[in-house]
Amino acid sequence: MTVTTPTTEITIDVPVGGETEPHKSLGVFHDVWVIARRGLIHMKRQPEQLSDATIQPIMFVLLFAFVFGGAIQVPGGGSYKEFLMGGIFAQTIVFSAFGVAMSIANDRKNQAVDRFRSLPIANGAVLGGHAVANLLKAFLPIVLMSITGFVIGWRIHSSAVDAAHGYLLMVAFSFAMIWIGVLLGSLVGTPEGVTGIAFAVLFPITFIASTFVPLVTMPEPLRTVAEWNPTSSLSDALRELFGNPNTPAVPSDPWPIQHPVAYTWIWIVALVVIIAPLAVRIYRNSITD
Amino acid sequence: MSNTHPIEATGLVKRFGEKTALDGIDISVPAGTVTAVLGPNGAGKTTAVRILTTLSKADEGSANVAGFDVATDPTEVRRRIGLAAQDATIDPLLTGFENLVMICELHQMPRKAAKARATELLSEFSLADAGSRVTGGYSGGMRRRLDLAATLVADPQVLFLDEPTTGLDPRARNELWAVLDILVGRGTTILLTTQYLEEADRLSDDIVVIDHGRIIAQGDARSLKRQVGGDNIGVIVLDANRLEDAAATLSRVTGATAVVDAPNRAATAPTTAGVAGLADVARALADEGIEAEDLGLRQPTLDEVFLTLTGLPILEEDDERAEEVA
Numbered sequence: 001m002t003v004t005t006p007t008t009e010i011t012i013d014v015p016v017g018g019e020t021e022p023h024k025s026l027g028v029f030h031d032v033w034v035i036a037r038r039g040l041i042h043m044k045r046q047p048e049q050l051s052d053a054t055i056q057p058i059m060f061v062l063l064f065a066f067v068f069g070g071a072i073q074v075p076g077g078g079s080y081k082e083f084l085m086g087g088i089f090a091q092t093i094v095f096s097a098f099g100v101a102m103s104i105a106n107d108r109k110n111q112a113v114d115r116f117r118s119l120p121i122a123n124g125a126v127l128g129g130h131a132v133a134n135l136l137k138a139f140l141p142i143v144l145m146s147i148t149g150f151v152i153g154w155r156i157h158s159s160a161v162d163a164a165h166g167y168l169l170m171v172a173f174s175f176a177m178i179w180i181g182v183l184l185g186s187l188v189g190t191p192e193g194v195t196g197i198a199f200a201v202l203f204p205i206t207f208i209a210s211t212f213v214p215l216v217t218m219p220e221p222l223r224t225v226a227e228w229n230p231t232s233s234l235s236d237a238l239r240e241l242f243g244n245p246n247t248p249a250v251p252s253d254p255w256p257i258q259h260p261v262a263y264t265w266i267w268i269v270a271l272v273v274i275i276a277p278l279a280v281r282i283y284r285n286s287i288t289d
Numbered sequence: 290m291s292n293t294h295p296i297e298a299t300g301l302v303k304r305f306g307e308k309t310a311l312d313g314i315d316i317s318v319p320a321g322t323v324t325a326v327l328g329p330n331g332a333g334k335t336t337a338v339r340i341l342t343t344l345s346k347a348d349e350g351s352a353n354v355a356g357f358d359v360a361t362d363p364t365e366v367r368r369r370i371g372l373a374a375q376d377a378t379i380d381p382l383l384t385g386f387e388n389l390v391m392i393c394e395l396h397q398m399p400r401k402a403a404k405a406r407a408t409e410l411l412s413e414f415s416l417a418d419a420g421s422r423v424t425g426g427y428s429g430g431m432r433r434r435l436d437l438a439a440t441l442v443a444d445p446q447v448l449f450l451d452e453p454t455t456g457l458d459p460r461a462r463n464e465l466w467a468v469l470d471i472l473v474g475r476g477t478t479i480l481l482t483t484q485y486l487e488e489a490d491r492l493s494d495d496i497v498v499i500d501h502g503r504i505i506a507q508g509d510a511r512s513l514k515r516q517v518g519g520d521n522i523g524v525i526v527l528d529a530n531r532l533e534d535a536a537a538t539l540s541r542v543t544g545a546t547a548v549v550d551a552p553n554r555a556a557t558a559p560t561t562a563g564v565a566g567l568a569d570v571a572r573a574l575a576d577e578g579i580e581a582e583d584l585g586l587r588q589p590t591l592d593e594v595f596l597t598l599t600g601l602p603i604l605e606e607d608d609e610r611a612e613e614v615a
Contacts (some may be wrong), residue, residue: 010468011413017476018295018446022368023397045382115378118342118396120367289345
């Protein structure tokens with residue numbers, strides 16, 4: 001007795017077996033955009049993964065402004081809420097490397113890497129797509145925090161040029177952090193590992209800095225670490241560019257404290273010039289055998 | 290250029306550190322035919338597919354696929370092949386439609402044409418209704434269908450399927466087999482890997498048996514089965530007390546020594562006489578008054594093939610995964 005299992009009706013009318021000519025390349029920008037669009041859909045479909053760029057920064061603004069705010073004095077005087085905003089911006093931007101690393105690690109876990117590599121796409125299109133998607137993602141927390149800040153009383157007191165410089169600095173630093181994320185994701189390789197590293201490394205980096213509290217309150221050697229930490233300089237640079245209160249620099253302070261904007265730009269350039277090519281190479285090695 | 294043999298590989302060697310995954314493999318697949326690479330876990334099947342599909346570089350040897358060298362012209366190869374990897378590699382966060390559109394676009398189709406092709410493929414693969422749903426919620430069979438549709442977006446000359454039926458229920462497996470029949474009928478050249486002789490037999494014109502990175506046997510299913518001594522006749526008796534009698538009858542009719550599996554009340558003996566031999570055994574058992582619960586002709590399993598070819602049982606080396614991440 002034979003039992004025939006019912007099968008789904010499948011017909012194939014598309015060309016198969018090499019009936020048509022392969023399609024001509026549409027170029028690297030096309031491929032980058034296709035992969036970037038996928039990254040944006042991922043963000044839309046995983047709001048919980050996006051929380052580090054949405055809910056978390058808003059929560060931090062509210063927490064620090066209202067819970068700790070009353071206990072923290074800005075040495076030069078002025079509103080702690082306004083002092084806080086530069087730090088929250090900086091922390092969120094530094095932490096954005098986490099999201100990039102997660103998407104790189106997830107690609108490997110889901111074997112998307114192999115799928116892409118079996119397709120006729122331009123060299124570097126996969127990383128390019130991740131970079132574009134994450135750069136676009138970076139605008140979201142910047143906008144959300146600006147609105148939240150405005151609601152609780154944060155104001156920009158500087159010229160339009162300085163303010164624009166501040167926002168440009170944030171976008172540029174976000175771009176630089178993408179490559180830290182690529183490096184981290186390629187080195188660690190698993191989403192679980194990335195989560196572990198993020199909380200063991202990225203969190204301390206964003207806290208041992210002038211992010212939430214003036215550096216004068218910190219003991220040595222923590223204070224020296226914080227003074228040279230680019231999270232401090234990014235926080236201070238934003239305070240300076242937005243005309244917000246900050247601890248006044250004194251001649252005995254190290255160079256980064258006295259020139260936060262320049263020091264931050266140096267970090268951005270260094271990350272892009274040194275870390276980006278290294279990250280690309282390590283990423284390539286991590287996916288080929 | 291080799292249009293008569295779209296897959297042509299010679300002397301492929303691949304090492305992962307100390308371990309040699311492929312130890313000199315030659316594969317040649319004539320146009321419009323199906324070759325099955327048969328072997329246990331860790332034999333090197335996936336490694337071979339990865340080299341032929343440009344995902345991995347061979348340490349030695351060379352391979353031409355669809356007329357181009359996989360090492361020097363990988364992009365040209367990729368434009369002409371489809372690959373269904375072992376685990377369906379569709380994006381779980383995208384809908385079925387979005388998955389197909391993305392792959393069409395990465396095959397360099399303009400967006401409009403990509404959408405049209407994706408819609409067409411979804412309906413051909415009975416996924417039109419599911420196309421707007423995120424694939425994370427698809428059943429295994431649906432995922433495999435979508436994966437297969439994805440391999441067809443660019444009109445591939447050559448299709449690679451790495452253990453396409455692993456983890457599929459019989460219904461999904463039948464669907465897949467039916468699709469492969471259609472594709473071969475349309476002139477697609479196919480290389481697939483499998484752990485099942487039955488599947489290799491059902492689907493392929495030629496079978497390459499590999500073990501520890503080497504080819505240990507090659508040929509069509511019939512010649513391969515001849516090498517391993519044909520089919521087996523198996524009987525399960527109703528009354529355990531008659532098992533020895535049944536085994537004796539089986540041995541007498543087949544002229545071979547029957548193997549007794551007492552706990553299962555079963556006796557098995559090899560035969561080259563096919564269905565006629567089965568009829569002889571049935572008659573002899575009836576004459577002896579032995580009632581059979583089950584009597585059948587079955588193909589040797591991969592284990593039996595390996596036992597005959599290598600004299601050794603399959604050593605399960607579960608390093609196929611290690612190869613993938615390496």
